[in-house]
Amino acid sequence: MAIPSPSLFFAVVSMLVLLPSPSLSGDPDLLQDICVADLTSSVKVNGFACKATATEDDFYFKGLAGPGNTNNTYGSVVTGANVEKVPGLNTLGVSMSRIDYAPGGLNPPHTHPRATEMVFVLQGTLDVGFITTGNKLIAKTITVGDVFVFPRGLVHFQKNNGDAPAAVISAFNSQLPGTQSLAMTLFAATPDVPNNVLTKAFQVGTKEVEKIKSRLAPKKS
Template identity: 40%
Template structure:
């Protein structure tokens, strides 16, 4: 009986010693004036850290949805909320006016969790086998979008829809498919050949999204 108790205690102690929580620093508030890397910002001098580094109020207001996609995303990533730096988490506010859409996009560096606060949102993603996962979400519903998979959100009702989006990274990254294809100087001929769209449609989309060539 004694051996059965001692052995688990030994492993628990070993795990505690090797755990990330044993690191000397409790946090690494981002120094936004310093260099950054894929790992995040360098740490702010601990002597200059205050409680305000761990509080962010930028998600309180409804976003401006008077734009092409009738949507607004207000991020609270490390660049806006330095206290998140190095913690592997971040959040954003999503507002979708009636008819609003967040086009197909990916986050290459983090999983996403969407929580609907009001309204109706039709959301979905496509896996690498091209299987579609689609759901109409209402207030209180939560949906996850795995790292790197194309996904979207559309207002599914006649009123403003709002959600809080959480990520498993303080810098999840963002790549919107429509902008990748039509908001740059990639030659139209190449876009046409790789998307099977005709010349008129490609040029129309480039014009709408600010692309050239």
Template identity: 70%
Template sequence: MMISRISIIVVLSYIITSTSAYDPDALQDLCVADKSHGTKLNGFPCKETSNITASDFFFAGISKPAVINSTSGSAVTGANVEKIPGLNTLSVSLARIDYAPGGLNPPHTHPRATEVVYVLEGELEVGFITTANKLFSKTIKIGEVFVFPRGLVHFQKNNGKSPASVLSAFNSQLPGTVSVAAALFATEPALPEDVLTKTFQVGTKMVDKIKERLATKK
């Protein structure tokens, strides 16, 4: 009896872990996102089959470089379920990232997906940090690929004198992005100031200066 109970617990634990690790599996051919419905429960409701068109599976937004006007010198163009309704329940999405010379995609995480980048143009320094605070970094060039494991802090930087761009693939229809700097210094409402001063071992003037600089980037 004890063995069977343990077996059931192990099996249930495996099922729960497996089902929560990725986007839900599709149980039908299509579930095009119906954003007008207003309801959202771990995904979007399905559009009526009669209203589905080929346009629900098409997006031309990553065919050309984006206009870069950020202070970090990079621009991200997502091709996820919010842009392509047909991706709903399919557990996959793309993004294009363009970098000006010296441009940076600042340290961030994707809580719901592993990311694979393929270099379209230029040369980039990329890297991620493990939970043991170990950095894995490499310089990648046109045609080369690098992987950022799910949930780990990572970055990309164009150290060259010409523009660069990558195509990113995710195993989620909506991977989500948490910017490290913005999450700490630009939240609404703001984190308690003493949390930041004690975390970074700096004074309130330094914290206020960082907040002010990030606020000007919005």
């Protein structure tokens, strides 16, 4: 069998090194200056179809200026500034959110399948953490001015254990990071995840599963 020449081997290795790696980025690179999302379009693409015309309002959003309403089961609320709120973010690969926490509030364990997240603490003190695929918890207490990073796709949480409200600004390397809450995904899916799957996975009885499902079921208006 012929052995490749050193020059050919070097050329192939160089090409592989220079090729972009999908694991190093969030959304795909843009192919034009702007592609303002047409949120009314029925066209399905990896992102959103582009509007024919754009205005300054497509790149503007003031929803992160004030605190959100944390009067809910978890005592926290996420206000997103993603492509669905800022159509001009389409193809740009970035977005933000504001998260507010009541005293004792929790942003429950969840993942962002399409983005790494970085939080900057605006006020208060939070206990935060993520779990690696090796089942190791990486956790820290952060306060005003601190930054903490949650790697893409890993389960993470934030908890306000203080007696005062807390808030953070989150940055993402995706125009639409996506969020999967573990509890809602498993116990409030439509149609239901079968009880025999959940009882075996969590090593509990059917009554416990049904109790959790009833508490997480969408409220009927």
